[in-house]
Amino acid sequence: MDRFLSLFQDYDILGAFWANIQLTFWAALGSFVLGTILALMRISPVPSFQWVGASYVNIFRNTPLTIIIVFGVLGLYSQLQVQLNENFNLNFFMLAIVGLTVYHAAFVCEAIRSGVNTVPLGQAEAARAIGLSFFPAAWLIILPQALRGAVAPLGNVLIALTKNSTVATAGSVAETSGLMRTMLEFNGDIALLIFLIFAVGFVIIVIPIGLATTWLSKKLAVAR
Amino acid sequence: MATEPAVRPLVELKNVNKHFGALHVLQNINLEVTKGEVVVVIGPSGSGKSTLCRAINRLETIDTGEILIDGKRLPSEGKGLAALRADVGMVFQSFNLFAHKSILENVTLGPVKVKKMKPDAAKDLAMGLLERVGVANQAQKLPAQLSGGQQQRVAIARALAMKPKVMLFDEPTSALDPEMINEVLDTMVELAREGMTMIVITHEMGFARKAADRVIFMADGQIVEQATPEEFFTNPRSERAKDFLGKILEH
Numbered sequence A: 001m002d003r004f005l006s007l008f009q010d011y012d013i014l015g016a017f018w019a020n021i022q023l024t025f026w027a028a029l030g031s032f033v034l035g036t037i038l039a040l041m042r043i044s045p046v047p048s049f050q051w052v053g054a055s056y057v058n059i060f061r062n063t064p065l066t067i068i069i070v071f072g073v074l075g076l077y078s079q080l081q082v083q084l085n086e087n088f089n090l091n092f093f094m095l096a097i098v099g100l101t102v103y104h105a106a107f108v109c110e111a112i113r114s115g116v117n118t119v120p121l122g123q124a125e126a127a128r129a130i131g132l133s134f135f136p137a138a139w140l141i142i143l144p145q146a147l148r149g150a151v152a153p154l155g156n157v158l159i160a161l162t163k164n165s166t167v168a169t170a171g172s173v174a175e176t177s178g179l180m181r182t183m184l185e186f187n188g189d190i191a192l193l194i195f196l197i198f199a200v201g202f203v204i205i206v207i208p209i210g211l212a213t214t215w216l217s218k219k220l221a222v223a224r
Numbered sequence B: 001m002a003t004e005p006a007v008r009p010l011v012e013l014k015n016v017n018k019h020f021g022a023l024h025v026l027q028n029i030n031l032e033v034t035k036g037e038v039v040v041v042i043g044p045s046g047s048g049k050s051t052l053c054r055a056i057n058r059l060e061t062i063d064t065g066e067i068l069i070d071g072k073r074l075p076s077e078g079k080g081l082a083a084l085r086a087d088v089g090m091v092f093q094s095f096n097l098f099a100h101k102s103i104l105e106n107v108t109l110g111p112v113k114v115k116k117m118k119p120d121a122a123k124d125l126a127m128g129l130l131e132r133v134g135v136a137n138q139a140q141k142l143p144a145q146l147s148g149g150q151q152q153r154v155a156i157a158r159a160l161a162m163k164p165k166v167m168l169f170d171e172p173t174s175a176l177d178p179e180m181i182n183e184v185l186d187t188m189v190e191l192a193r194e195g196m197t198m199i200v201i202t203h204e205m206g207f208a209r210k211a212a213d214r215v216i217f218m219a220d221g222q223i224v225e226q227a228t229p230e231e232f233f234t235n236p237r238s239e240r241a242k243d244f245l246g247k248i249l250e251h
């Protein structure tokens, strides 16, 4: 028990979790916005938009996240001199958010598209029949219903994102998986305990997300 | 010199053709509907009635020919099309009320978002129309909380809110339980009496007799016969129409 408590004194475990939560929060926001735009492109009647949306999804859904994050640091920053912030650490942090965003946006797009499939075709036809053109019809009629039908798959993307935020360590961001590695190096005798701390930590973060999405998807379901 | 016709038709189809793959669903359709006229379209399943109706407000494209609304050619896409669609009200078999919006919002949405009407004015207009179709007391509910007959009357109010020049109805009562059919037909008869131009696909002969000026019989993508309702139902000329009427009268 003493060792357990001293771990929390010697290492900033909560701080590391806080870093993951922040990464998750900003990337969730970013990928939700980008994924919505991509989904709109994919359902639009304009072939070139459809093509851009489909290509994006195929590229980023099939590229390993680690490759994207490492490219952010070694490609964008070191080689192409892309700097998002003066502060060295904050810059890596922001690059990791960008990497997580572009990757998960592909999954958000597909989750929203599965929601669009829950909306009967007649809804779009009725919208067109009162004179709404594509964008207002999509924005006012299709998306609000599609999002309600996509709560469960979007929740799954958020859960994946929460766990995937640990890949940010490959982008030189201080967060849980990096901290766990350091702790294991110096406290090999209690390796299992250290693993459990991090595993349980993530379970505590992720379970409420699952419960919330289940509850929300029932509460928001569109009655037909 | 050709003389100008006394009244320009409100809806005019000229040599309209449409294929679904190899299927020739609309075969050289010519049709004129004048202002205030009520036309009932009748015919066997698959004869192209819905496609005709949907082509008139361009929910379906056509291959060749012309469709004019109040003398204006249907634009193919974009803003012009949206504006012209607003002139053509459409009522669907399956109501298609916006499921996530209240009854009132269903009716105000078009005026506010398409016609840029002030929300207060749109609300007054919508409440007046809901009153007229007899569902004003349900204004705050969601569509799923209403009966089919009530939903269809809301759908009529939603279309009327755009002040359309013509209303299209595609089998508006065929998804309804029998006891709700009349409440919807009554609303439509009243609309016809007020002078609305209407194109109605329906097998309700009572409605056709009461409200229609003309019956159009379609079969295999063609307009086979046109006549007044009385004439058509009592004395159809074509074999196809006789055959068809024989079948629906058996029920």
Ligand SMILES: Nc1ncnc2c1ncn2[C@@H]1O[C@H](COP(=O)(O)OP(=O)(O)OP(=O)(O)O)[C@@H](O)[C@H]1O
Residues within 6 Å of the ligand: B020, B023, B025, B043, B044, B045, B046, B047, B048, B049, B050, B051, B052
């Ligand atoms: N989107 C489509 N793609 C391919 N074929 C279609 C499509 N829509 C309709 N059809 C076909 O076109 C023909 C005419 O269809 P339409 O819906 O216009 O008939 P209808 O007269 O309205 O029939 P019903 O009385 O059953 O509603 C049918 O054979 C139908 O199967």
Ligand SMILES: [Mg+2]
Residues within 6 Å of the ligand: B049, B050, B051, B170, B171
């Ligand atoms: Mg039909």
